[in-house]
Amino acid sequence: MIVIESLTRKYGGFTAVNDVTFTAHAGRVTGFLGPNGAGKSTTMRIMVGLTPPTSGSATILGRAFADLPNPGREVGVLLDASAQHAGRTGREILTIAQRTMGLPKSSVAATLARVSLTDEEADRRVRNYSLGMRQRLGIATALIGDPEVLILDEPANGLDPAGIRWMRDLLRGFADDGGTVLLSSHLLHEIEVIADDLVVIGNGRIVAQGSKDELLASAGTLVRCASPSGLRDALAAAAIDATVHADGTVRTDANPTQVGEVALAARIALSELRPAEGAGLEEMFLELTASSQREGNATQGAAA
Numbered sequence: 001m002i003v004i005e006s007l008t009r010k011y012g013g014f015t016a017v018n019d020v021t022f023t024a025h026a027g028r029v030t031g032f033l034g035p036n037g038a039g040k041s042t043t044m045r046i047m048v049g050l051t052p053p054t055s056g057s058a059t060i061l062g063r064a065f066a067d068l069p070n071p072g073r074e075v076g077v078l079l080d081a082s083a084q085h086a087g088r089t090g091r092e093i094l095t096i097a098q099r100t101m102g103l104p105k106s107s108v109a110a111t112l113a114r115v116s117l118t119d120e121e122a123d124r125r126v127r128n129y130s131l132g133m134r135q136r137l138g139i140a141t142a143l144i145g146d147p148e149v150l151i152l153d154e155p156a157n158g159l160d161p162a163g164i165r166w167m168r169d170l171l172r173g174f175a176d177d178g179g180t181v182l183l184s185s186h187l188l189h190e191i192e193v194i195a196d197d198l199v200v201i202g203n204g205r206i207v208a209q210g211s212k213d214e215l216l217a218s219a220g221t222l223v224r225c226a227s228p229s230g231l232r233d234a235l236a237a238a239a240i241d242a243t244v245h246a247d248g249t250v251r252t253d254a255n256p257t258q259v260g261e262v263a264l265a266a267r268i269a270l271s272e273l274r275p276a277e278g279a280g281l282e283e284m285f286l287e288l289t290a291s292s293q294r295e296g297n298a299t300q301g302a303a304a
């Protein structure tokens with residue numbers, strides 16, 4: 001389990017992580033979602049002791065990372081797959097991890113097999129690895145100590161579709177065996193498929209969290225019609241808040257029956273009316289983080 005409590009990190013006058021609180025539970029995959037610069041990496045760096053927090057705390061299995069006796073046996077970490085020593089081979093990098101953690105020699109070959117790196121690939125220098133191969137090697141380094149917790153920053157970056165499916169199955173299996181997985185991503189569809197719980201961050205603040213099912217169920221109703229602003233006004237007259245999106249859809253927390261009745265009374269023909277969860281996480285994510293998107297928000301950066 002990972003417990004983050006009231007975590008704040010300031011850089012001068014800028015608050016990169018602002019009073020963040022959440023828990024990643026054992027047996028579950030927790031997706032940490034947010035647009036670029038939202039504060040995901042900073043939060044993860046604090047978790048593993050690379051960046052000190054300004055205030056608040058982060059514990060893994062009940063202790064601060066620095067207090068874990070053999071951290072690699074308890075927490076597998078992948079923060080930046082490109083940070084591996086380019087002049088070493090994949091096998092050498094894993095062997096260093098194996099020795100540092102006091103693991104049996106056989107764990108190197110077993111982990112290479114687990115991440116599907118061949119013997120020939122393992123003996124190539126990392127500078128000649130593709131990004132996807134570096135990710136596999138990074139995941140191998142995280143897994144080799146057989147930890148209970150995985151903390152992975154954008155692990156799907158650079159993986160091809162087959163690689164993404166492989167990673168999804170691997171993380172699902174890890175959580176099903178009782179492990180805790182926290183992975184960050186802006187690849188929303190990946191998170192939607194794999195995560196059990198979601199923590200959404202924007203401008204350093206948590207903007208939504210809960211189980212994926214809960215968050216998607218609360219997404220309200222999505223409507224298309226010839227007159228989005230007319231429908232919004234008719235809904236407003238019925239005391240129902242609605243938002244017109246740039247793509248012309250109207251979103252509201254009211255249920256489809258209420259929206260249909262208002263549209264009928266206002267004589268507005270609808271071309272689409274459905275629960276918004278069918279629209280997927282992306283719309284919810286864009287909506288929740290709208291104020292922290294760079295596009296259309298010239299004050300981004302100064303806002304926090």
Ligand SMILES: Nc1ncnc2c1ncn2[C@@H]1O[C@H](COP(=O)(O)OP(=O)(O)OP(=O)(O)O)[C@@H](O)[C@H]1O
Pocket residue numbers: 011016034035036037038039040041042043186
């Ligand atoms: N050492 C630092 N000094 C100053 N500002 C920093 C530092 N590290 C991070 N930041 C700022 O904190 C904010 C959050 O950065 P962070 O890397 O945590 O975002 P992120 O959510 O991981 O984004 P991305 O998806 O782009 O990786 C950014 O505005 C970044 O510029």
